[in-house]
Amino acid sequence: xxxxxxxxxxxxxxxxxxxxxxxxxxxxxxxxxxxxxxxxxxxxxxxxxxxxxxxxxxxxxxxxxxxxxxxxxxxxxxxxxxxxxxxxxxxxxxxxxxxxxxxxxxxxxxxxxxxxx
Numbered sequence: 001x002x003x004x005x006x007x008x009x010x011x012x013x014x015x016x017x018x019x020x021x022x023x024x025x026x027x028x029x030x031x032x033x034x035x036x037x038x039x040x041x042x043x044x045x046x047x048x049x050x051x052x053x054x055x056x057x058x059x060x061x062x063x064x065x066x067x068x069x070x071x072x073x074x075x076x077x078x079x080x081x082x083x084x085x086x087x088x089x090x091x092x093x094x095x096x097x098x099x100x101x102x103x104x105x106x107x108x109x110x111x112x113x114x115x116x117x
Contacts, residue, residue: 027112035105048106052113079114086111 035045094100
């Protein structure tokens with residue numbers, strides 16, 4: 001057990017996982033909070049979560065068969081690139097307009113869900 005902690009690669013992976021978990025926790029609290037504080041945000045948040053739930057429910061079997069057919073490593077890297085690109089675009093739009101609209105927040109919620117898909 002202690003040999004693993006002495007391994008630099010394992011320690012690096014453990015640190016990266018911890019940082020990622022903290023970021024995910026902050027996002028899972030902050031995003032709904034921002035949603036609800038916007039005008040008509042409660043309804044938009046509910047509709048967004050409902051649509052995401054239906055999409056996950058109906059697409060899960062198809063995604064499962066894709067994961068079985070192709071390399072998990074390549075799929076993971078591709079999803080990370082796509083999600084990072086989408087988040088970068090939303091970040092750019094929010095900075096340039098100095099405000100996030102409801103559809104920005106919906107896209108961010110969906111993008112965050114894709115990561116855990």
